[in-house]
Every structure is written in C-alpha cells, then in structure tokens.
Amino acid sequence: MKFTVVGSGAMGLRYGVLLQEAGNDVDFVDGWQPHVEKMRQQGGVYVSRDHQDRHLVPVNVYYPEEYAGNPDCYIFFMKQMQLDDMLKRCAHFFKPNQYAFTCMNGMGHVEKLLNYFKPSKVIAGTALVATVLNGPGDVDFIGKPGAGSMNLANYTEQPDDFTHQLVGQLDKAHFHPNLTTNFMGTLLAKVVFNSVVNTLCTMFEMTMGEYADYEGANDMSRQLIDEAYDVCERAGVQMLNTRQEELDSVNYVSKVANPLHYPSMYQDMHHYRPTEVDYINGYLVKLGRKYRYEAKTHAFLTHEVHLAERGKQRELAQLSAAEKRQLTA
Incomplete structure (x- = not known):
C-alpha cells in the first residue's frame, strides 16, 4: 500500500518507518524546517530503540507545498492545535478516493478531517505506543519490537475492504491493531x-x-x-x-x-x-x-x-x- 504520513514527529515517524519496513511505500510530509532539512541532509532519520542501536533509515520527506504524491491513505499525527493549519497547507493534494487515518491524542481532530475527507473515508484510533523525538532527524522508539497496542474504528462504524487491508498492514508492522465498530468509545x-x-x-x-x-x-x-x-x-x-x-x-x-x-x-x-x-x-x-x-x-x-x-x-x-x-x- 501507499501511505503518506502528515506530521512526521515522534509518532508519525514510528508508524511510517515500521509500515515502510513492513513492505509499504511511505512518504513523509512535515512543516518543521529544522526537522525536514536535517533528514534531507543526512539522507533519512536516525532511529533508536530504547536509546540503543541508533541507525539511519532512509525516508522521503517533503514540505506540504511541494508534495505531489498520490497515496491510498494519509496518516495524520499532529498536535491538535497545529492540525487546522497543516490541513490548509496540504489541501491541494487531497483527492476524493483517498482515506484519512489518525491516532492523534485528544479530541477535536476528527471534525477537522471531515472538512476534507468523506465520512466513509475517515478511520481513527488510539495508540498505546511510546516514542520520543530527540531532536530534528532523530527518533527513539520506546519498548521492545511489538510493544504497545492500538484500537481503531471507521467514522461510519462500517468497516470496508480498505479498512481490513489497513488492519493487515498495521498488523504486519507489529502494532497489534484491534478493529472495533464503536467510534466514540x-x-x-x-x-x-x-x-x-x-x-x-x-x-x-x-x-x-x-x-x-x-x-x-x-x-x-x-x-x-x-x-x-x-x-x-x-x-x-x-x-x-x-x-x-x-x-x-x-x-x-x-x-x-x-x-x-x-x-x-x-x-x-x-x-x-x-x-x-x-x-x-x-x-x-x-x-x-x-x-x-x-x-x-x-x-x-x-x-x-x-x-x-x-x-x-x-x-x-x-x-x-x-x-x-x-x-x-
């Protein structure tokens, strides 16, 4: 599958890198200039696991204004107060057939996503996964491989074929996804x-x-x-x-x-x-x-x-x- 991670901070990098390692095509979009420029300079992002085994993982990273990819699904990981501005910056490359998936903290993001994506294309969830961004171009995955869990649900509470494909890829990436039909819960x-x-x-x-x-x-x-x-x-x-x-x-x-x-x-x-x-x-x-x-x-x-x-x-x-x-x- 083709994914584009919008918001390539700690959690965005964890989801994107692990989905990439599971065999998917992944792009990253971010607006923090020191972060984007550092990853471009070093040819990727340095990834550690519990402060050990620091190694460089090649990634494709773009500013919103220059991105022209066509993914099956966007993965949104922004701070709640930053999402509205980022969506405006990204609106030029959203297409009606694309899905939006997010596990952002807090509440308020779904309403913003619905301004750009059809209800049937919105999937949201929660992630009990710990990750730290040490600085620009440097992320630390906390916990052993496969640590953590997540729940997700369709906004319509009616899973379609794409949802089940997404769950399969998240499972391959060892996120242990649990699909529910209880969106607000x-x-x-x-x-x-x-x-x-x-x-x-x-x-x-x-x-x-x-x-x-x-x-x-x-x-x-x-x-x-x-x-x-x-x-x-x-x-x-x-x-x-x-x-x-x-x-x-x-x-x-x-x-x-x-x-x-x-x-x-x-x-x-x-x-x-x-x-x-x-x-x-x-x-x-x-x-x-x-x-x-x-x-x-x-x-x-x-x-x-x-x-x-x-x-x-x-x-x-x-x-x-x-x-x-x-x-x-």
Whole structure:
C-alpha cells in the first residue's frame, strides 16, 4: 500500500518507518524546517530503540507545498492545535478516493478531517505506543519490537475492504491493531487514559513508572477515571472498557509496558511548547457541562497545567538567545 504520513514527529515517524519496513511505500510530509532539512541532509532519520542501536533509515520527506504524491491513505499525527493549519497547507493534494487515518491524542481532530475527507473515508484510533523525538532527524522508539497496542474504528462504524487491508498492514508492522465498530468509545478510551497519566506525570515531572509506584496512585487514577466515565455515560457513549479495566490498563502500561517513559504532554512542557490539555482533560470538562455535569477534578487539573505553562513561558523568556537556539538544534 501507499501511505503518506502528515506530521512526521515522534509518532508519525514510528508508524511510517515500521509500515515502510513492513513492505509499504511511505512518504513523509512535515512543516518543521529544522526537522525536514536535517533528514534531507543526512539522507533519512536516525532511529533508536530504547536509546540503543541508533541507525539511519532512509525516508522521503517533503514540505506540504511541494508534495505531489498520490497515496491510498494519509496518516495524520499532529498536535491538535497545529492540525487546522497543516490541513490548509496540504489541501491541494487531497483527492476524493483517498482515506484519512489518525491516532492523534485528544479530541477535536476528527471534525477537522471531515472538512476534507468523506465520512466513509475517515478511520481513527488510539495508540498505546511510546516514542520520543530527540531532536530534528532523530527518533527513539520506546519498548521492545511489538510493544504497545492500538484500537481503531471507521467514522461510519462500517468497516470496508480498505479498512481490513489497513488492519493487515498495521498488523504486519507489529502494532497489534484491534478493529472495533464503536467510534466514540474507541477514541474516548485513550482520552481517559491520557487524562490520568499524561497530565499527572507532566505536573509532577515523573515517568509513568514513578507515578504508578506512588502508594496513592490507584486512588488518584480511579477518581479521574470515575469522573471521566460519569461524563461519557451522560453523553451516551459506550466505553470499550469497564472502569476497572481502564484502571488496570493505566497500571499495566505504566508499570510493565513503558515504566521509563515521559508522556508526550511532559515532553511538550519540558520543551516550552503548548500542551494538549484542553483537548484531553479540558475536552472532558466541556463534554460534561454539555450534559450538566461538572468534572471538577479534570477542570482543576486543566487549570493547573495552564498555570505551569505560564511558569515555563516565564522561564523561557529568561533564557539567553543561545539557549533558545539550542532548543531546536
């Protein structure tokens, strides 16, 4: 199959590189100039696995304005707040017969994709996969080959032949895809997971394993999960997991699968970038208010993250020009 990855950061590179290694034709599109130029200069992207075996993987990378490929499927991996602008930059090469597939964090991206792709061509999912972009042209896949799992569903909840072909290629690439016919339940399962692990690990600057080892972690996780499930039930969403299964998933991924991993929200905060908290905890707050329910803990955490962002921006303003340049070197 022919894929084009739009947004070639940590997760985009992981999906694209592994699908390429599984025998597919893959292009990469990105708008971050230092990243694109570095990959072109070195002839590809350097890939490590758990900080070891760093090696160069050749990739074809393009800016949106210069791309003219014709893939079967686009794979979108952007930050929520960056997607709208990237879609506008890419609109000139979208075609009616092409599919859009995404496993982006948070909620809000599907509505934007539907402005460019037919509902029958949109497939979305969630990925419990840990990856770190060390810098331009340098990515680290966290976990052993085959680590992690993912769920996906058609927007129409009616899988077609292409969907099953996509699942087959994702399986060949060792992503362990699970196809469901519950679109909102599939997406919200990851939102709830991230609303616990991403947010708390970011606020307290710790790995997933360090959080899970805290004696009060179960109580904290359960409070956030219960509140999120109260919201989803009022919205009429049938979740994939029970509340206990969601808690078990948080503990397994944090303690066993990726205990040394700093979640993506932490990475954004650490590098002075805006976080996606409004699309995760903040989304649950807004959804709850739509059904006259106050998700108070999620609202409090959303405010906490925004306060921490202000502190990081103050810290950034105090850095020297050389230190600021080093952040994107």
